[in-house]
Amino acid sequence: MRKHVLALGLAALGFVVLSSGAMAQEEAMPPLAKQKWSFDGPFGTYDRAALQRGFEVFQNVCSNCHSLKLVTYGDYGPGGPGGGLGYNDDEVKAIAAAKETTDGPNDQGEMFQRPARASDHIVPPFPNDQANRAAHNGALPPDLSLIVKAREGNADYVYGILTGYKPTPAGMKMPDTMQYNEHFPGHQISMPAPLSDDLVTYADGTKATTAQEAHDVVTFLQWAAEPHLEDRKRTGVKVMIFLLFMTGVLYAAKRKIWASVH
Amino acid sequence: MALQSQNKVVRWIDHRLPIFTFMNHELNEYPTPKNLNYWWNYGSLAGIMLLIMIITGIFLAMEYTPNVNLAFDSVERIMRDVNYGWLIRYIHMNGASFFFIVTYIHIFRGLYFGSYKQPRELLWMIGVVILLCMMATAFMGYVLPWGQMSFWGATVITNLFSAVPLVGNEIVTWLWGGFSVDNPTLNRFYALHYLLPFVILGIVGLHVMALHTHGSNNPLGIDRKGPQDSIPFHPYYTIKDMFGLGVFLLIFCGFVFFGPNLLGDPANYIRANPLQTPPEIVPEWYFLPFYAMLRSVPDILFIKAKLAGVLAMFGSIGLLFILPWLDTSPVRSARFRPVYKWVFWLLVIDIVLLAMVGAHRPEGLWVIAGRLGTLYYFVHFLILFPLIGIFERPLPLPNSISEAVTKKGGGKVAGATAPMEKP
Numbered sequence: 001m002r003k004h005v006l007a008l009g010l011a012a013l014g015f016v017v018l019s020s021g022a023m024a025q026e027e028a029m030p031p032l033a034k035q036k037w038s039f040d041g042p043f044g045t046y047d048r049a050a051l052q053r054g055f056e057v058f059q060n061v062c063s064n065c066h067s068l069k070l071v072t073y074g075d076y077g078p079g080g081p082g083g084g085l086g087y088n089d090d091e092v093k094a095i096a097a098a099k100e101t102t103d104g105p106n107d108q109g110e111m112f113q114r115p116a117r118a119s120d121h122i123v124p125p126f127p128n129d130q131a132n133r134a135a136h137n138g139a140l141p142p143d144l145s146l147i148v149k150a151r152e153g154n155a156d157y158v159y160g161i162l163t164g165y166k167p168t169p170a171g172m173k174m175p176d177t178m179q180y181n182e183h184f185p186g187h188q189i190s191m192p193a194p195l196s197d198d199l200v201t202y203a204d205g206t207k208a209t210t211a212q213e214a215h216d217v218v219t220f221l222q223w224a225a226e227p228h229l230e231d232r233k234r235t236g237v238k239v240m241i242f243l244l245f246m247t248g249v250l251y252a253a254k255r256k257i258w259a260s261v262h
Numbered sequence: 263m264a265l266q267s268q269n270k271v272v273r274w275i276d277h278r279l280p281i282f283t284f285m286n287h288e289l290n291e292y293p294t295p296k297n298l299n300y301w302w303n304y305g306s307l308a309g310i311m312l313l314i315m316i317i318t319g320i321f322l323a324m325e326y327t328p329n330v331n332l333a334f335d336s337v338e339r340i341m342r343d344v345n346y347g348w349l350i351r352y353i354h355m356n357g358a359s360f361f362f363i364v365t366y367i368h369i370f371r372g373l374y375f376g377s378y379k380q381p382r383e384l385l386w387m388i389g390v391v392i393l394l395c396m397m398a399t400a401f402m403g404y405v406l407p408w409g410q411m412s413f414w415g416a417t418v419i420t421n422l423f424s425a426v427p428l429v430g431n432e433i434v435t436w437l438w439g440g441f442s443v444d445n446p447t448l449n450r451f452y453a454l455h456y457l458l459p460f461v462i463l464g465i466v467g468l469h470v471m472a473l474h475t476h477g478s479n480n481p482l483g484i485d486r487k488g489p490q491d492s493i494p495f496h497p498y499y500t501i502k503d504m505f506g507l508g509v510f511l512l513i514f515c516g517f518v519f520f521g522p523n524l525l526g527d528p529a530n531y532i533r534a535n536p537l538q539t540p541p542e543i544v545p546e547w548y549f550l551p552f553y554a555m556l557r558s559v560p561d562i563l564f565i566k567a568k569l570a571g572v573l574a575m576f577g578s579i580g581l582l583f584i585l586p587w588l589d590t591s592p593v594r595s596a597r598f599r600p601v602y603k604w605v606f607w608l609l610v611i612d613i614v615l616l617a618m619v620g621a622h623r624p625e626g627l628w629v630i631a632g633r634l635g636t637l638y639y640f641v642h643f644l645i646l647f648p649l650i651g652i653f654e655r656p657l658p659l660p661n662s663i664s665e666a667v668t669k670k671g672g673g674k675v676a677g678a679t680a681p682m683e684k685p
Contacts, residue, residue: 042520070338081342146338149523150531185541225531228341228348235349236519243515247508254505257497261296 030182032156035215039155039222042237045230046223048086053202054220055085057213059095060200062144065136065191067124070145071224074118081227085220092118099123137177139190148218148225155218157183162214165193288474293492294499295480297667301375302478303506304368309466310507311361316459318354319403326406328452330445333408334533352522358400359525360514362548365396374606376594377479383586385472390582392465397549397579399458402451404546409530414543416443416451422556425569442536482666483595484659491663542623550620551613552578555639557624558632574636581643588643590651598657602650605642612638 038047055076058068076085077092087095097115101123104111116123126132133140151157160183168180174188181189195213202208223229265283267273276282325344327336340347369389372378378386405416420437424430439446477486486492493499517524525547529540545553552575559570581588596603612635619632660666 070335070342075342146531150528152528154528232348232352232519232522236515239515239519240512243508243512247505247512250501250505250508254501257501261493261498 029185032153032160032183035156035159035218037155037222038219039229042233044233046082047219049204049206050216050219051085051223052087053204053206053212054216054218054223056200056202057195057217058144058220061194061213062217063122064125065132065141067126067141067143068122068145068224069124069143071122071227072118073116073120073122075227077118079118082230084227085223089118096120102127136190139177141191144221144224146225148222150225155222158221159214159218161189162195162218163211288470289500290494290496292474292495293477293486293489294495295478295486295491295663296493296498297480297482297663298478298499298502299481300502300506301367301371301481303503303510304364304371305473306503307364307507307510308361308368311357311364312459312462312466315354315357315361316463318350318357319456319459321350322354323456326452328406328449330408330448330534333406333448337407349518352518356514356517356522356525358403359546359548360510360517361396362400364510365393366548369393370610372479373609374596375479375481376483376589376591376596378586379589379594380586381476382472382479385469385476386586387583388465388469388472390579392462392469393582394579395458395462395465399455399462400546400548402455402458404530405448405451406455407530408448408534410532410534410538410540411527411530411543413443413534413536414540415545416447418543419545420447422568422572422575425566425572427569479594480663481595481597482660482663483593483598484663487662544621547617547621550618551616552620554616554620554632555636558619558629558636560633574640578639581640585643585647588647590648591654591656592651593656593659598659599650599654600657601654605646605650608638609642612642 038044038050072080073092073096074080074084076087076095077089078084078087079089084092096118099116100113101116101120102111103114106112124132126135129140148155148158153160161181164181164183166180166182168174172180172187174180178188178190179192180187195210195217197210198208199210199213200208206212226232265272265276265280265286267276267282272282322340325336325340325347327333337351340351342348344350372386372389401415401419405412420434420443423433423437426433435441437447438444439450477492480486527544527546529542532540544550555578556571556575559567559574561567562570565573591599591602593599596606615631616635616639619628619635622628624632
């Protein structure tokens, strides 16, 4: 009887959790293909090579339109969360210095341009959202700092968008400034297909297929959204081992103390 | 009885301020029914969750900035740059969900075993007040990160008060401190979100005081007849609660460390944008059944659907206050109530159904399911509760707790003063 009660309770909880997930599937969308990610599972970590390749894609492609405001250049380096992307301090300085940022006012009361430093947040491609919209037919490319956590489907969804461009189906009217994307809600997306084969030349010589680029940049964006993921999972494993041990000891103590009552 | 301590300092203090005697009386020798099962763990778990929320909350408050332009970034700063900020924030975020899980189980346990009945009516009613305060606290806390769901959830819920006849709109403006959810709203929600947990802590004190007046109910629902029915709280229930806490923490930490965002809405990682309504405005899962009731009620005679929905939502909690008088059965535990035992599960199913309705767009079958579910909720308490008590024929109750517990008839009874050590 008690087992049934427990099962029912768990089922009830499960329903509640699942029902919120089921919501997203009400719109007619092809299911997201589940990708294999290095950060999946309780022991998942970030594949550093994929992170750096993903950064290259972001740097050369995404960052032309999208900002990454919550991340600093220093986060890429050894001082960053969990050791960052695996770049050393000099590499980080070079990456930062390639961008100009506005600082000031100086002693003369004037704003001035200077190369970015490790402590600066990633310099956005446009000074403000309005400028960004003006350059993109009124559409605003969203900030990518949290994009993976901010969408139902997370990493698989972002991957799905990047690889989901298809020819517009016959009979569907598509405005000139829009593209058909099978995973985008409503299927009309303002962003032109951002990736293509050999769009970037990877420093490590990996062949840059569209799928490879998408996979790498999503790994990078997952890192940007959840930079402490490795630390969290590592700590979690230790905590769970401790709790299992502690709970075992407590159970033994409980049995011993209650032995005189039963 | 005054505490007999070997420690001079303890004796000196206790003679002047009997806190040690008090603690000994309430936490150590406090007589407890010997047959409490694991469903009785959730009260102390809820208390521990409250403390976890207060402690993590205070540390978050040290880094959080309640300003519409800075709130979102300050939370992200906690997640990225504050040492172990991600841990504290994820504990607090998931803690809210788990606080509700244990509290809901605690309430359902009370419903199943009749813990709200004479002489524990006030204990139950104080509990309902705690639930209301918890809901207010959770709602306002969810607004603080200033994500899309924060903003639009706050907008939808505060707008409910506009359903009040005549002065509705004035009330809403007064709640907002302006003409929309904005900086003044965020500031007052922050102040209240910090205040209310301490109010809850105080009410929990009253809850425990009322509990300790007549002691815990038990799975048999019969009163204790003498010392043979009781065991001291310590060590028996301290260790049982500790073990339960261990199991609970395993599940809780599983979520915190390996799925911290499973229970949350992704849209709250998007900065609040008053100009862009999200496609779905959904509250956190623990409010879904109430949200479903809010949306389900149609126009009733001269009452508009909006007001009727608001009344149903608040009424669903409000009627819990009079529950002790709606239940006409003299028997507490559902174990001896052959009809109620099954009807209880209908309520559980009903609430799960309502939660699912709350998570879906009000279209098609979900509308009908929502209406039926809401109707059943009220029928359950207002009609079935009184009727079952009258027509149900309860099973014979056992003579005493110890007789029912010691099945082999006359096993060793650990009296109220039994020493914990075995020879």
